[in-house]
Amino acid sequence: QVQLVQSGAEVKQPGASVKVSCKASGYTFTSYGITWVRQAPGQGLEWMGWISAYNGNRNYAQKVQGRVTMTTDTSTRTAYMELRRLRPDDTAVYYCARVHVGWFDLWGQGTLVTVSS
Amino acid sequence: EIVLTQSPGTLSLSPGERATLSCRASQSVTSNYLAWYQQKPGQAPRFLIYAASNRATGIPDRFSGNGSGADFTLTISRLEPEDFAVYYCQQYGSSPWTFGQGTKVEIK
Numbered sequence: 168q169v170q171l172v173q174s175g176a177e178v179k180q181p182g183a184s185v186k187v188s189c190k191a192s193g194y195t196f197t198s199y200g201i202t203w204v205r206q207a208p209g210q211g212l213e214w215m216g217w218i219s220a221y222n223g224n225r226n227y228a229q230k231v232q233g234r235v236t237m238t239t240d241t242s243t244r245t246a247y248m249e250l251r252r253l254r255p256d257d258t259a260v261y262y263c264a265r266v267h268v269g270w271f272d273l274w275g276q277g278t279l280v281t282v283s284s
Numbered sequence: 285e286i287v288l289t290q291s292p293g294t295l296s297l298s299p300g301e302r303a304t305l306s307c308r309a310s311q312s313v314t315s316n317y318l319a320w321y322q323q324k325p326g327q328a329p330r331f332l333i334y335a336a337s338n339r340a341t342g343i344p345d346r347f348s349g350n351g352s353g354a355d356f357t358l359t360i361s362r363l364e365p366e367d368f369a370v371y372y373c374q375q376y377g378s379s380p381w382t383f384g385q386g387t388k389v390e391i392k
Contacts, residue, residue, distance in 0.1 A: 202381075211372065211383060212323075212329065212374075212383040214374075214382060214383060217381075228380050262329070269376025269381060270319040271319070271331060273331075274330075277328055
């Protein structure tokens with residue numbers, strides 16, 4: 168079955184880091200990229216960046232540049248997104264999605280990250 | 285950065301009616317690299333259209349995309365009950381990739 172399965176919800180304190188995983192199955196992992204998109208409560212979709220699972224090339228949105236790292240592990244077909252120095256406005260559902268050319272054709276179920284003291 | 289502006293913010297229609305959603309870019313979108321997504325409450329987005337006018341696999345033909353340059357539309361020819369949702373456009377012609385703010389299609 169072609170799918171992306173994400174790790175579970177997280178609650179973090181301000182200043183901490185979070186690492187969300189996204190495990191792919193049912194397709195050739197290295198033939199696509201993985202993007203990360205977040206959605207704050209009641210808000211729209213915000214693109215955070217993407218990584219090629221083929222060669223590891225990555226591109227981050229300026230808003231999270233310097234705080235985010237996206238990686239892939241081809242041996243386990245898993246992508247990771249780590250966000251550091253968390254702030255309350257990082258509270259959101261974080262989605263991974265498969266990238267083909269530049270569109271996002273397969274989405275994970277989302278991971279709620281709550282940043283609160 | 286290309287800013288995508290979607291209009292209207294909310295569209296109130298009845299089942300069976302035609303829905304026309306607009307997505308306007310702040311500059312021309314390279315190669316008409318524009319996609320559309322549907323999102324229902326509590327769910328991940330669903331991929332609908334790529335390259336402005338090509339339906340994704342399994343998407344019903346009542347969904348159609350059109351446009352070029354900086355002006356794009358998504359049309360739902362006859363709304364089914366399951367089509368009431370929020371729709372987003374996304375451009376991937378220039379980095380950073382960006383989304384519009386969404387159009388909510390609600391039941392009138």
